[in-house]
Amino acid sequence: MRIVVTGGAGDLGSRVVSELSGRGHEAVPVSRRTGLDLTTDAGLEAVLVGSDAVVHCADDPSRGDVVTVYATRRLEDAAATHGVHLVHISIVGIDEHPLAYYRRKLRAEQGIEAAGGAATVLRATQFHSLATFFARTFTKGPLTVTIGDMAFQPVDTDFVAVRLADLALGPRPAAYARAADVAGPDLLTLGEIATLVRAHRGASAPRVLHAPAVGRVMRAFAQRRNVPAPGSADEGGRTFAEWLTQEVPRG
Numbered sequence: 001m002r003i004v005v006t007g008g009a010g011d012l013g014s015r016v017v018s019e020l021s022g023r024g025h026e027a028v029p030v031s032r033r034t035g036l037d038l039t040t041d042a043g044l045e046a047v048l049v050g051s052d053a054v055v056h057c058a059d060d061p062s063r064g065d066v067v068t069v070y071a072t073r074r075l076e077d078a079a080a081t082h083g084v085h086l087v088h089i090s091i092v093g094i095d096e097h098p099l100a101y102y103r104r105k106l107r108a109e110q111g112i113e114a115a116g117g118a119a120t121v122l123r124a125t126q127f128h129s130l131a132t133f134f135a136r137t138f139t140k141g142p143l144t145v146t147i148g149d150m151a152f153q154p155v156d157t158d159f160v161a162v163r164l165a166d167l168a169l170g171p172r173p174a175a176y177a178r179a180a181d182v183a184g185p186d187l188l189t190l191g192e193i194a195t196l197v198r199a200h201r202g203a204s205a206p207r208v209l210h211a212p213a214v215g216r217v218m219r220a221f222a223q224r225r226n227v228p229a230p231g232s233a234d235e236g237g238r239t240f241a242e243w244l245t246q247e248v249p250r251g
C-alpha cells in the first residue's frame with residue numbers, strides 16, 4: 001500500500017515511516033523539509049493521489065490554530081476528496097482539559113468528524129520523552145515540585161507508531177471512527193518519573209514538594225485528567241524505565 005506520513009521526519013512520524021517500510025509498504029514522508037507546507041495547499045492534492053491512507057503526525061503547537069486545527073482541516077478535506085483514509089494522532093483526556101493546545105487538538109478532532117470522510121482518530125497519552133521533559137522542568141537540583149497528585153501514564157512512541165501503522169493498513173472505516181486509546185504500562189507520579197530520570201544519571205532521588213494547583217490548567221493536571229480511566233486504554237510498549245535505559249544516554 002502507499003501511505004503518506006505527514007511530519008514523517010518528526011519523532012512519531014519517522015517511526016511510522018520505518019514501521020510501514022519495514023512491513024514492505026511504500027511510506028511517503030511529507031513535511032516542510034520535503035517541500036510540503038501543510039499551511040498552504042501547494043502540493044497536497046498531488047501527494048495524496050494514488051495513496052491508500054495518510055497518517056497525520058505533523059503538528060506545530062507553537063503556531064496556535066494554524067497547523068493543529070486549520071492544516072488538519074485542509075488535509076481532511078483533501079483526503080476526503082481523493083478517497084484517502086485519514087489516520088490522525090490525538091491525545092488522551094482532551095475532552096475536558098483547559099490546556100490551550102489540548103483544546104486545539106479537540107477542535108481538530110471535531111473538524112475531522114464534521115468533514116465526514118473516512119478517518120480514524122487514535123488518542124495516545126504523553127510520550128516518554130514528554131514525561132521526561134516535564135520531570136526535568138519541575139526539578140531544580142535535588143528538588144522536584146509537583147502540583148497536587150500530578151501523574152502520567154507515559155507511552156513508548158514506537159508502540160504508538162505500530163498502532164498507527166496497523167490502522168493505516170487495516171480496514172477503512174465508512175466515516176469517522178475513534179480507535180481504542182493507547183497508553184503505556186505504568187501510572188507514575190511526577191516525583192516517581194523525576195526519581196527514575198535522576199537515577200538514570202546516577203543521582204539520588206529528589207525531595208518532592210507538593211505545591212497547590214493554581215489556575216484551571218494546573219488543576220486539570222493535578223486531577224490527572226491527562227490519564228486514562230483504569231481499563232479504558234490499550235496498554236503496551238516499553239515501560240518508562242526500560243525506555244530510559246534503552247534510549248536516553250546516561251549523564
Ligand SMILES: NC(=O)c1ccc[n+]([C@@H]2O[C@H](COP(=O)([O-])OP(=O)(O)OC[C@H]3O[C@@H](n4cnc5c(N)ncnc54)[C@H](OP(=O)(O)O)[C@@H]3O)[C@@H](O)[C@H]2O)c1
Nearest residue numbers: 007009010011012031032033037038058059060126127130
Ligand atoms: N509528544 C507527545 O507526548 C504526544 C502525545 C500524544 C500525541 N502527540 C501528537 O503526536 C504528533 C506528533 O508529535 P511529535 O512529537 O512527533 O512532533 P514533532 O517531532 O515535533 O514532529 C512534527 C513534525 O511536523 C512537521 N511540521 C510542522 N509544521 C509543519 C507544516 N506547516 N507543514 C508540514 N509539516 C509540518 C515538522 O517537520 P518539518 O519541520 O520538516 O516541517 C515536524 O517534523 C502531534 O500531533 C502530537 O499532538 C504527541
